[in-house]
Amino acid sequence: MSVPVALRVDEAQALLAQLATRSAITAHEEVPLHAALQRVLAHDLVSPFSVPPHDNSAMDGYAFSGTALQGPDAEVRLQVVGTALAGTAWHQPVRDGQAVRIMTGAKMPPGLDTVVALEQCRIDGDAVRFDARVLRPGDNRRLAGEDLRQGEPALRRGDRLGPAALGLAGSLGSARLAVFRRLRVAYFSTGDELLSLGDAPREGAIYDSNRHTVCALLRGLGCEVIDLGLVRDDPASLEATLQQAADQADAIITSGGVSVGDADHTRAVMQRLGEMAFWRIAMRPGRPMAVGSIAHGDPGRAPAALFGLPGNPVATMVSFLAFVRPALLRMMGGNEAAAAAPPLLRARSASAIAKKPGRTEYQRAWVQPRPGDLPNARLAGNQGSGVLSSMVKANGLVVLHHDQGDVAAGDEVDVMMFEGVL
Template sequence: MSLLSLEQALDQMLSVLPSPTKTETLAIHQAANRICAKDMISPINVPSFDNSAMDGYAVRLADLAQSMTLFVAGKSFAGKPFEGEWKAQSAVRIMTGAVIPEGADAVVMQEEVNVNADGSVTFTTLPKSGQNIRRIGEDVKQGDVVLKAGTKLNAASLPLLASLGIAEVDVFAPLKVAVLSTGDELVPVGQPLKQGQIYDTNRFAVKLMLEKLHCDVLDFGILPDNQAEFEKSFLTAQEQADLVITSGGVSVGEADFTKTVLEKVGQINFWKLAIKPGKPFAFGRLNNAWFCGLPGNPVSALVTFYQLVQPVIAKLSGLTYSQPVRLQAVAVAKLKKSPGRLDFQRGFYHVNENGQLQVQPVGFQGSHLFSSFVKSNCFIVLERERGNVEAGETVTIELFNELLA
């Protein structure tokens, strides 16, 4: 059976996954990190009136054409506009944010004005029309779409809504994700290890990433290598969750039940991918939930979650997903690789003294060696049919996003 490429796997998954429909309305102060469920339309202009960008003097160019010295007719402060009669051959003292007096063509900053003993002011430069005036609707016009559906609400977008007087926002309901680990050799973190046992770091890592993605996590713990128990937990999990994620059990060993159970209680869309690490990744559909099966090796589990599950969660959550940033860098050391699979090696990139982007591998690249992630800030992405890379060759790097940063 030929192995699917990463691109083929993503296309297959994203083409069958539905967009969410369940929404709720929240006050904006409760909506941080939620996903906007509909386009947000501005009900007002911002600014809502012409106002000054500087402390200075509002002027009419026609007056300055006759004399660069004008008397001061009054003042305009933020929240307290000038209301007196604005006679010819005069200026209005104005503060930043204050309403522009009707008829003004420009604001001259106070540093370009000399105040005379008789109270008049002399302008040292002739302003251009519109100088230092913020026009109504210059930032946002009434009726503009200020946020698209699918936008994550954060410290940039929520204050924007507040500035428009929008107090509530419709958001998609958070995704419910069930997490299970498989294997008699696994022990919860914090308990002593016996001979042949290892800590269940995968479930811990997956939960941390799910929390960063703001999912509701349902932890089903460690499942024993018993097919009946596995199937029972599997069915319970898919009744309660939108997405079920398992770790381990998708290989070909005698105790690897995930594929068998998935074929019995649902359908498997694909099972093996042409990527390294992470070949035994499974994706399928259950009666009430979608399913992603991660490999048991810690690095493989993290890589497949990052590359495959992350966009799945974005689609099911309603988030407009941004592809990770990929750049070209020069390898500063030899990279070992065999042709046949797309390879994600852990690396550390930096900019050298000449402004050149360089990258070096971090530690050994075995799929069981997790410590290298702590020292990494990117994946070195080596093409499927590429072989060994010599120092000095150009490679593609993928910068870690907030999930790993």
């Protein structure tokens, strides 16, 4: 895999999209509708009927023929001949000059095409009066099939199923859905300087945070996480753990050990076990990244994809969001929409930010709405790649693009919000 010395972020994303598409899983299963949240649909869901199945009222009011609005009088008076309730059908004929009291969602009686809202009416004995000038024929009527038409796909293969999609499937009577099986992802951290929870503190050592952030990110995606814990900087241990991960998982994520330090054995072990490229990406935080695959003993299975992330906590998280998350969504069977990067919103920077063209920078920020203007993006403290506390204080990342220079206070910037991705 031949790549430039330092990849632009967009170049790295494009390469990962190609690799992930080739590694997409194909096996699928049927699950109950309530268990399908954040799963990826394996087949198109075709609507067995139109939604709504009939014209119905968009509000509580009175249904009548819109021809009543074409008379010379500004006020319309109609005789009320009954009530149409939601869930029941009105079959009696309704003549000119008559109306039917109707509830929201009730089927429109035959020959009637317009609804006047209850609050626009005055009751006059067994009649209703309203101003004809507030309506046009056809107002406040939902048409049959305006949501979905019978025989058309309601949801597409590769759609990631959120709450709205599950509601739509439920409206079609779908008790079970065919979804791709969960992607199995193995994760471990590397480094002799790391402590696991429960270990006694020691001089020069730190507790491992990446294991918990990455595993949480994976669970948020709906992956089946294989937590392999902490692996020391020992070639034999690294090789055994990588091979174990390849045997059990579709994808492997590691953090640490992909730079050029003397103790970073991960590079050599990865190259020995599989096909591997080591990238330097023109970004901050984060720079080194390993991408490739490791084979296993089952010839019927594709090799496990491997993503070796930098070890600094914020660099690990940013690299995951920028590169690994969309790649995993493609491997899960997600289509272009499902695997797309989170949309970037526009905001105004609350302060000046020094930036040299030639790399993409991700700055932690707290973004707040402002009436009548773009949201305000204020940097959330120390931006060092090892400072996880400022990630906690932030609700998004200011994205300063590759060719962008210094930002002045008040300038517009792009922001990747954490809502929906963390």
